[in-house]
Amino acid sequence: MSPHLTTKEDQKLTDLPPEHLGLDHAGEEVWIDVIQKMDEVYADLVQSQSDLEDKNAKLEEADAFIRSVLGAMTDVLIVCDAAGHIQQVNPELLKITGRDEQPLIGSSFVELFCEDSRSKAAGFLDFLVQGKDIAPCDVGILVPDGPPAIVSLSCTPRRDHRGRLAGLVAVGRPIGELRRAYRELASAHRQLSEAHERLLVSEKMAALGRLVAGVAHELNNPISFVFGNMYALKRYGSAINKYLTACNAETSRHEMELLRKELKIDKIARDIEPLVDGTLEGAVRVRDIVADLRRFSSSQQEALETFNLVRLVHTAVDWVIKAQRTKPKIVVNAPDVLDVTGRKGQMHQILVNLVQNAADVVGGREDGEIQISCACENGMVVIRVADNGTGIAPEEMDKLFEPFFTTKPIGSGTGLGLYVSYNMAVKQGGDLRAANRPEGGAEFTLWIPEQGQPNDR
């Protein structure tokens, strides 16, 4: 407050007795009027001064508030007029550009940017003048040393109180940090996927280890009848050779007849075809088992193929059960053929897991039984694997599909079978669920789309 102005506490001129001022009565009256008016003017002046000071304080408060907000922004802010001259920036921009505020104010907005981004920046104002929207875009802001700082810039028009275009407000989000965070995230994700892949392989290898005996048994069957057939064919070959030698050696017709009977040439002629067919069948069986084995153990990504799911169920059962010391009773309730299109190796792995778990839980029991059913329901193949084992304890129901959850002794279980099977089923657009059967034992139900999607992974 100015020191020459009175306050309410100051003594007013009208409070002084008139004789102190040396005036007659009329003059006195006029003088008092003047003095009263002056007092009123002073009072008004004092009031305006006090109002002004209040407003000033509020303005300073608002300014401090705006500055604190601008200072707290991690994005850069640039406000410029319609001619492209900078009117306001925030501390983040000063930090990035390494420049002081004062020289920046009034300078060109476009010159904040690196060579490559200047034409884009110059276009922002033109766009606003034409009333077009500006899509956020990446631009480079010049920094004192080093490459430009890339920001994702969004521009919006600024209008005056009459709604006319007054300039633009540009907000830029530094994306260098975002990109780094994204790269780190992508690398963590890659590591996780690799770890997941390794888990899949280790589960497969553990399953294979347990299957070896069953697969060897499976291979033995066709190999032994290929051997048997080959020995028979060898015997037949020598008999035919003997007969042909006699033919060439001018042997009499009668002797030839006797030899033909002795060497059972007619039986040989009848047997050869089925023997060769049987041998071929055995060789095909061996080839198929090896192909199944290779597909099962492969870590390559599989293509979709159409196959008979019921045969795959039988193969999985054979591989598992042949390796069991006490063989449970197996009941398969399925049509002869159920063609599905999917990832055969993965399906095989899921089926082996489910049958192996069922075989484990009924293992060693004379009355152990595993029931398997396959059917098609609304475009889904539904496979149920049920056993008459101990069932699943209620507190374990939620943990079954977690990785490494196992109740089996070390060496028998990895705890990965159901985890891997569930993930493979879901990735193919299916599902896998566990339940206890009312009559005792557990039942696992697997749903897989009849026609798999090529992009299911």
Ligand SMILES: Nc1ncnc2c1ncn2[C@@H]1O[C@H](COP(=O)(O)OP(=O)(O)O)[C@@H](O)[C@H]1O
């Ligand atoms: N048919 C089943 N009956 C009872 N429990 C089961 C059955 N199948 C799986 N489980 C339980 O789920 C656990 C996890 O199974 P899985 O993921 O295949 O791992 P693993 O067989 O290596 O233990 C098993 O250890 C067992 O406790």
Ligand SMILES: [Mg+2]
């Ligand atoms: Mg298992």
